[in-house]
Amino acid sequence: MDKFKTVLNIVQKQQTTLGFGLVALLTAGGEQIFSAVVFRCPCSSWNFAYGTVFLLAPALVLLVLGYILSNKTWKMFTGLCLRKPTPVRLKNMCVFLKVVLQITTTAMVAPISWIAVALLNGNYFECARTGLNVTLFEDQLCFGKVPECRSELYRFPCGRSTVPQTEREDVLAIIRAESQVLGWLLIASIMTAALLLTCVARCRSPISYVQLKFWQVYAQKESDLLDRYTAEHAQKLAERNLTSFFQQTSPEPIVTPDRKAWEKVSSFFRFARKNQHYSILHKYVETDLDPTGSHRASVVSDGGDFTSPAVLSFVDEGRVIL
Structure with a gap:
């Protein structure tokens, strides 16, 4: 428990590249353990819902946890209901949204890390994709395969299917490739956006680098x-x-x-x-x-x-x- 508190203190206080990197590493490690120990694709009509929940629900939990652990959240809301009401003006709304955006930017590190690592791993996306009952997607995956491919697609993650193993592995390889491409695109887009936002913030800095x-x-x-x-x-x-x-x-x-x-x-x-x-x-x-x-x-x-x-x-x- 003491080690956990130490790590939590570092994460909360180091709002820097080191702190964000530590959050991302802890989230990635947690996803790997979660995927290996807890996740089991049902290989039924539940595939899509099961895979989607495992992909997005932990990210939502991590986002909420990020809001809870933010000092700014409680600075903004503590005593808010008992303060004197202020007139609703555009300036006040912009200020409020600016603080919420700052809190959200910090809180998004862990959930985005979870989704990115989960997509690179491919297990959740594979389960959800095989349970997506859309004719267009089924035709894309089963093009040139045996007729049973479409009807037994949801069984592929578990290996229980009358479809030949080579064709089944080809379909799963396509799904994993799609998942990993989405994962890398997410990482690249987030890193690019983070770089641009950091550059803009530093460019508009009212103080010098050393003083900062x-x-x-x-x-x-x-x-x-x-x-x-x-x-x-x-x-x-x-x-x-x-x-x-x-x-x-x-x-x-x-x-x-x-x-x-x-x-x-x-x-x-x-x-x-x-x-x-x-x-x-x-x-x-x-x-x-x-x-x-x-x-x-x-x-x-x-x-x-x-x-x-x-x-x-x-x-x-x-x-x-x-």
Whole structure:
């Protein structure tokens, strides 16, 4: 369990090529195990439904899991129903869709990896294809074969058929070739799209390459330290309260941020050229606190401002604890 938590932390915090590569490798390994241990084509009228479910249902589960593990998802939805209603405007809708797109882009890594590896493997597609009762597809696969090929096509994955083995293997080879071609086309198209989107995001970056690297390191360190400080402060507060309760003494003073402070540091970060802030916490410390540690009355919270450039989307990512 500890090893699983370690891997999960890496996946959630490393929103980089390393993190995405690790997600893809774990998904590919899981698909191979799933295909070898669980999947058994029924070789009946259930072929199409069975193969399609095994191809797409795990991808849907991984997509939902990606949304659940995204820190941005819960930043956006936590307390949303109790906030003051804002007028529905085109700008607000665009901002909302932009955040959803950023979350979806990250969450799509695992499901696309599953579908791509499954297509390269060919087992799920082979089962679904032989159960697809469409005359055009059946004629394509059984062209030049014995008449029994069309009626017994669904039995081919299990090897239970009166059709000669050589013809059966030819049909299955065609199906596997189709599956692998689709898999490589999916991988190539996704990689090309990822490259283009990354190039556009970097081209529109308001900061230089070296500063961006520093910013990424800072965001990760802040997330790590925030987890540690939160745990330590919660432990101190719990120990103080328990000691006071059991010893029936007055509690020692411990400063804890108030609700308004928590709300401000829980909002989305927005880049501003005139200010050198690397996170919403950094902005709060430098603009919302006076030298005595109190709130500045003149500073108004920006609320949920999440219109940062795409290249800075990593700022609001971090390990999420449900």
